[in-house]
Amino acid sequence: METGTVKVKRGLAEMLKGGVIMDVTTPEQAKIAEEAGAVAVMALERVPADIRAEGGVARMSDPEVIIKIMEAVTIPVMAKARIGHFAEAQILEALEIDFIDESEVLTPADEAYHINKHLFKVPFVCGARNLGEALRRIGEGAAMIRTKGEAGTGDVVEAVRHIRTVNEDIRRVVNASDEELMTIAKELGAPYELVLEVKQLGRLPVVNFAAGGIATPADASLMMQLGCDGIFVGSGIFKSDNPAKRAKAIVEATAHYRDAKLLAEVSKGIGTAMRGINVGGMKPEEKIAGRGW
Amino acid sequence: MKIGVLALQGAVREHCNSLKACGVEPVEVKYREQLGEIEGLIIPGGESTTVGKLLVKHGMLEPLREMGGKGFPIFGTCAGLILLAKEISGNDQPRLGLMDIVAERNAFGRQIASFEADLDIAELGPEKFHAVFIRAPYIGKAKEKVTVMAELEGKIIMVRQDNLLAAAFHPELTPDLRIHRYFIEMCR
Numbered sequence: 001m002e003t004g005t006v007k008v009k010r011g012l013a014e015m016l017k018g019g020v021i022m023d024v025t026t027p028e029q030a031k032i033a034e035e036a037g038a039v040a041v042m043a044l045e046r047v048p049a050d051i052r053a054e055g056g057v058a059r060m061s062d063p064e065v066i067i068k069i070m071e072a073v074t075i076p077v078m079a080k081a082r083i084g085h086f087a088e089a090q091i092l093e094a095l096e097i098d099f100i101d102e103s104e105v106l107t108p109a110d111e112a113y114h115i116n117k118h119l120f121k122v123p124f125v126c127g128a129r130n131l132g133e134a135l136r137r138i139g140e141g142a143a144m145i146r147t148k149g150e151a152g153t154g155d156v157v158e159a160v161r162h163i164r165t166v167n168e169d170i171r172r173v174v175n176a177s178d179e180e181l182m183t184i185a186k187e188l189g190a191p192y193e194l195v196l197e198v199k200q201l202g203r204l205p206v207v208n209f210a211a212g213g214i215a216t217p218a219d220a221s222l223m224m225q226l227g228c229d230g231i232f233v234g235s236g237i238f239k240s241d242n243p244a245k246r247a248k249a250i251v252e253a254t255a256h257y258r259d260a261k262l263l264a265e266v267s268k269g270i271g272t273a274m275r276g277i278n279v280g281g282m283k284p285e286e287k288i289a290g291r292g293w
Numbered sequence: 294m295k296i297g298v299l300a301l302q303g304a305v306r307e308h309c310n311s312l313k314a315c316g317v318e319p320v321e322v323k324y325r326e327q328l329g330e331i332e333g334l335i336i337p338g339g340e341s342t343t344v345g346k347l348l349v350k351h352g353m354l355e356p357l358r359e360m361g362g363k364g365f366p367i368f369g370t371c372a373g374l375i376l377l378a379k380e381i382s383g384n385d386q387p388r389l390g391l392m393d394i395v396a397e398r399n400a401f402g403r404q405i406a407s408f409e410a411d412l413d414i415a416e417l418g419p420e421k422f423h424a425v426f427i428r429a430p431y432i433g434k435a436k437e438k439v440t441v442m443a444e445l446e447g448k449i450i451m452v453r454q455d456n457l458l459a460a461a462f463h464p465e466l467t468p469d470l471r472i473h474r475y476f477i478e479m480c481r
Contacts, residue, residue, distance in 0.1 A: 001408045008407040011427045011466055015338045015371070018302040037347065039302065039340040074384070074398060075340055076428065098404035098428070121405050255301050255347055256323065 004121030006143070012076065012099065012123055013144035013207040016040060016230055020220070020251050021209070023047050023234040025065070027072035029243070036247035040076040040099070042232070043069040048105045048152030049235035049274065052288075058106040060088040063095055070097070078125070083292055084110025086119075093122045099144070100124045102137075104291035105151045105234075112293060117141030127211065129162045129289060131169030131198070132188030138206055139191040145204060147228070148289040149212015152235050154276025156213040156222065158289055163210060163226045173198045212289070215240070215273045217253030217266050224257035235274055242271035296480060297322040297331035301347040303339020303372060307465035311473045325353050333366035333480035336373030338427065338463050341398070344372055345387035354387060361391040366456045368476045374459035375430050382433060392454050393436035400431045400448070412462075414443045414451065417471045424462035426450075431461050 019039030024030040030041045045061040046054065060081050070077045076098035081088035083102055088109075092100050102115050104127050114137065117124040123143035128134035134145045147166070149159030169188065173195055176184055181199065185192040197205050210223035211232035220231045231254050233247075240246045249266040256262045279287070298308045300321035309319035312335075320331050328334070334357070336344070348354040361367050361377075367389075369377040376388050378396035401408070407428055411421040422443075432449035435441060443451035443460075450461040458479060464472040 001410045003406060003408045005409055007409060007425055007466065008404075008427055011425055011463065012404055012407065014304045014307065014466070015340070015427055017304065017306070017339070018300070019340060019343055034342060037343045039343050075342060076404060093405070096403045096405050123404065251343070252347070252350065259323075 009123035009143035010206050013125070016076075016209075017207055018230055018255060020231045020233060020247075020254050021078065022237055022247060023232075024069060024238070027068045029238055030069045030072045030077075032244050033237070033247055034073045034075050036244060037251035038075060038247065039230070040078055041069065041073060042078045042080065042101065042234070044080065047235040047238060049154070049239050050152075051105060052152040060085070060091065060106070063091065066092075066095055066097065070095070080106055081115070082106040083108040084113050084115060086115045089115050089120060089124075093120055097122060102126050102142075104148060104288050108291050114140050114293070125209070127289070127292060128166065130165045130188075131173070132190045133292065134166060134204060134208070135188065135190035135194040135198070138194055138204070142206065144207050144209065146209040146211040146232055147223075148292070149210070149214070150279045150282075150287055150289055151212045152277075153213050153279055154215040154236060154239070154274040155279040156215070156219045157279050159210050159212045159214065159223060160226065162212075162289075163208075163223060163228055166204070166208070167227055170198060170203065174202050213279070214250075215276060217249045217263055217270075220250050220253045221257040221263055224254060230254065239274035240271060245270045246273070294318065294477070294480065295320050295331050296477065297327065297334040299334060299336045299344070299373075301351075302343050303337040304463065304465055305337055307463075308335050308337050308370075311465050311470060312477075315470055315473050315477055317477055325351065325356055328353070328356060328360065333368070333476065335476070336367065336369040336376055337465065338371035338373065341372035341375040341388075342386050345376055348376075349387045354389065358389050358391060361389060361457060364456045366458070366476065366479045367391070368458040368460075368479075370460050370463055370465065371427065371429060374432075374461055377457060377459050378432075392452065392457050392459060393439055394452060394459070395433040396430050397433045398430050399428050400433075401426060401429050404428055410445060412443050412445060412450070416442055416475065422464075422469055422471065423467050424464070425466045426462045429461045432459075
């Protein structure tokens, strides 16, 4: 019996496909998420909208918060470590967390390098804005990718930009002749072998979820129709005025993302979405998607 | 021949690819009306609580339970095994409850304990079957009418009861098609 293999790490991500992963800060919220049909929860001290509002240094959550959430639900539990902070990741692995998000939502701990994720038995998910960034993270051992979007804003525009960019980059690779691939790899800043794999598969070699600004069932459907494998909802659920209803609606919208009649039905009477921030009006230094290298 | 893959959540694509590799046309089943078009159904791995809730919500749980009780072939992998079990240890989540087994959820431990192993499955011949277990369940108890097809370290991980087949692991994640072929034979 062999544990911690690439296959079992990527395999868990495969099992989450078509599902919704929800940010939660308490065991009660985790139970609401599970009851609504979430495939996993992300255990946090503060949701991204609050991290953004409060400022300061955002770090890995208190292990006590994480453990209580792990005890409250039977679905997988994820937690965030700072970019490059392998000691936080080691602590999360010691807690037997199911997935680690090396996340730009927290304050980066290293301005040049990400965590060597091959050294861990627990799988990692990382954010990406384009194919090069996604393949660099996979090269470092990530078992799952998500769009970065712009976390804590409730504005889906950046997540759309990121999945569209990844899709355009993949089409370019798929249509390229073999002799063009090394130059494309150089331009993308991506490992050649992974570029080759993308050409063969016609998609990323790991699961790719949407994250960063999804707030409504329609947002979830949009991201699924653009080719994402599933949805992360951060602040969008517990910053809305009826979290349980909205959570259920987003789960259904993700499962039946092409069924506009059903989407109309589940979008009715779910209360007000989080107020949000228009990303177009933000200063570049206020955006967090630029974190990561 | 058309075999359905329940496409509410989980490893749908992989099962479809395995069926295609066996020369069978897969149908992604999202609605109750589609159940009439297929000769068997695979319930893939995913989160059993999520899939169970969506089955209830879209009125598929009862028709599927009725069909399964009347001989319609169903194959559950991982979460699918849990949904087929009559009893789920310590849990009252929605299920089909067709097989006389007790499923123990996440029984090998959390993700860090997920593993790959080579199994002896006599029905498939002498060659071992390389299997991937992800937060896998096992079967705590199986009644007499249930045939145990594979065990690992004394734990039951694959069973058949007439038209119903269940595996705690993921044959859709490995290129060995013998288990899919076995299920296709059950659908003929």
